Amino acid sequence: MIRALVVDIDGTLSDRNRVLCPAAVKALRMIKTPVILATGNTHCFTRTASVLLGTPRIFIAENGGVVSHSEDEMEILADLQICEEAYQKLAEKFALQRYNSGRYRFTDIALQRNFDVQAAILHAREHNLPVDIIDTSYAVHIKDRRVDKGTGLRRVAERMGVDLRDFAAIGDSHSDLAMFELAGFRAAVANACQELKDVSDFVAQARYGEGFAEIVGHMIKEDML
Amino acid sequence: MIRALVVDIDGTLSDRNRVLCPAAVKALRMIKTPVILATGNTHCFTRTASVLLGTPRIFIAENGGVVSHSEDEMEILADLQICEEAYQKLAEKFALQRYNSGRYRFTDIALQRNFDVQAAILHAREHNLPVDIIDTSYAVHIKDRRVDKGTGLRRVAERMGVDLRDFAAIGDSHSDLAMFELAGFRAAVANACQELKDVSDFVAQARYGEGFAEIVGHMIKEDML
Numbered sequence: 001m002i003r004a005l006v007v008d009i010d011g012t013l014s015d016r017n018r019v020l021c022p023a024a025v026k027a028l029r030m031i032k033t034p035v036i037l038a039t040g041n042t043h044c045f046t047r048t049a050s051v052l053l054g055t056p057r058i059f060i061a062e063n064g065g066v067v068s069h070s071e072d073e074m075e076i077l078a079d080l081q082i083c084e085e086a087y088q089k090l091a092e093k094f095a096l097q098r099y100n101s102g103r104y105r106f107t108d109i110a111l112q113r114n115f116d117v118q119a120a121i122l123h124a125r126e127h128n129l130p131v132d133i134i135d136t137s138y139a140v141h142i143k144d145r146r147v148d149k150g151t152g153l154r155r156v157a158e159r160m161g162v163d164l165r166d167f168a169a170i171g172d173s174h175s176d177l178a179m180f181e182l183a184g185f186r187a188a189v190a191n192a193c194q195e196l197k198d199v200s201d202f203v204a205q206a207r208y209g210e211g212f213a214e215i216v217g218h219m220i221k222e223d224m225l
Numbered sequence: 226m227i228r229a230l231v232v233d234i235d236g237t238l239s240d241r242n243r244v245l246c247p248a249a250v251k252a253l254r255m256i257k258t259p260v261i262l263a264t265g266n267t268h269c270f271t272r273t274a275s276v277l278l279g280t281p282r283i284f285i286a287e288n289g290g291v292v293s294h295s296e297d298e299m300e301i302l303a304d305l306q307i308c309e310e311a312y313q314k315l316a317e318k319f320a321l322q323r324y325n326s327g328r329y330r331f332t333d334i335a336l337q338r339n340f341d342v343q344a345a346i347l348h349a350r351e352h353n354l355p356v357d358i359i360d361t362s363y364a365v366h367i368k369d370r371r372v373d374k375g376t377g378l379r380r381v382a383e384r385m386g387v388d389l390r391d392f393a394a395i396g397d398s399h400s401d402l403a404m405f406e407l408a409g410f411r412a413a414v415a416n417a418c419q420e421l422k423d424v425s426d427f428v429a430q431a432r433y434g435e436g437f438a439e440i441v442g443h444m445i446k447e448d449m450l
Contacts, residue, residue, distance in 0.1 A: 014277065017279065018276050018277070018279075019254075019276075019277065019278065019279035020245070020250055020277045020278065020279075022247050022250045022251040022254070025245055025247045025250050026247040029244075029247070042269075044267075044269040044270070044273065044329055045269070045273045045276075048269065048270045048273035048274060048277075049273060049277060051243050051244075051270075052239065052243070052244065052245045052273075052274060052277060053244065053245065054242065054243075054244035054245075100296060100297055104269055104329070
């Protein structure tokens with residue numbers, strides 16, 4: 001039985017321009033079990049999304065660097081200093097441009113996608129930088145390697161008292177792989193990367209928010225929700 | 226001719242629980258002219274809403290205390306210190322509880338609605354405090370009296386080079402009155418306060434986001450959009 005969902009935002013509830021799909025907004029209203037948003041966005045962005053989408057104030061932000069347990073309780077799980085040092089190292093070689101939302105960011109650094117990300121990943125590996133460089137196709141994030149959406153999900157599930165296998169995970173990108181490894185049911189939208197589709201129990205035929213709505217419809221039909 | 230819309234969020238695009246109505250999300254996609262969000266929420270909340278709703282990064286936050294002209298340009302138009310002093314004065318007499326979003330708030334103070342707001346308004350008036358106390362029915366805001374959604378709209382319109390009379394304003398509460406006074410066309414949702422309905426050119430029969438969708442439908446039918 002599914003007791004909670006953990007759901008990515010960009011590309012899963014939204015279209016390629018990050019705009020919410022009406023079908024996804026509608027589908028969220030049909031779900032009675034708690035929906036935990038899990039995203040690379042900031043705490044403030046994710047909190048706002050939870051208000052506007054009517055989901056709990058329990059969510060995973062900054063790719064697991066920050067989790068929220070309630071309106072009043074935020075937990076920082078990653079170390080920004082590690083990212084800053086890696087950023088300085090990488091900025092010596094690549095022309096990096098930070099996103100302005102930096103002022104709201106606690107644990108990772110978001111960059112514009114106007115540099116050679118693959119080369120930067122190789123560079124970080126060669127120099128043993130203790131960070132992950134993640135291209136979500138909306139932004140590139142430098143993050144503390146010890147956290148991801150999976151460690152965030154572990155923390156949230158523990159506090160909720162919900163077994164990880166009782167979670168359904170829904171997403172579209174590489175950053176969702178870590179939570180897909182933990183959840184009992186995995187579903188990807190049609191625009192998801194192949195690696196995520198490969199580990200999914202269900203892959204929607206529709207893309208973006210319409211794909212999310214299709215997944216919710218499937219889960220209701222299969223008595224999972 | 227309508228060249229831009231200025232639209233409230235809580236109670237206009239969302240339901241009474243602040244959750245977006247799918248009808249409103251859908252209606253926004255049918256609008257070709259720029260939609261400027263105008264709200265008592267923080268800059269970060271409003272920016273996130275503009276991302277998720279696909280509206281420009283031009284918006285009015287904190288009831289006119291903050292305006293955004295672009296992703297990179299925020300302008301502070303009000304004085305938080307004035308509000309802090311008034312808050313201290315009022316807290317001597319009323320058991321005020323500040324919202325946690327304070328950490329993201331630049332110019333006004335948001336309070337929970339668990340005190341006698343009318344008495345606080347009288348108290349502020351008697352003591353000549355230079356603030357407005359506004360009950361949006363979602364929160365109570367203490368704000369610098371010199372700014373409101375009207376002064377915010379003036380600033381935004383000026384920078385956009387759009388005449389105020391070419392704006393259509395859509396809202397539901399007292400805090401929308403100041404922008405209704407400036408706009409060339411005014412429309413209220415069915416759940417709006419009577420004062421706003423009294424100065425509206427069109428009042429929707431539907432409430433909340435369905436009312437917003439009805440207003441957009443009306444404006445399209447009347448060739449205003």
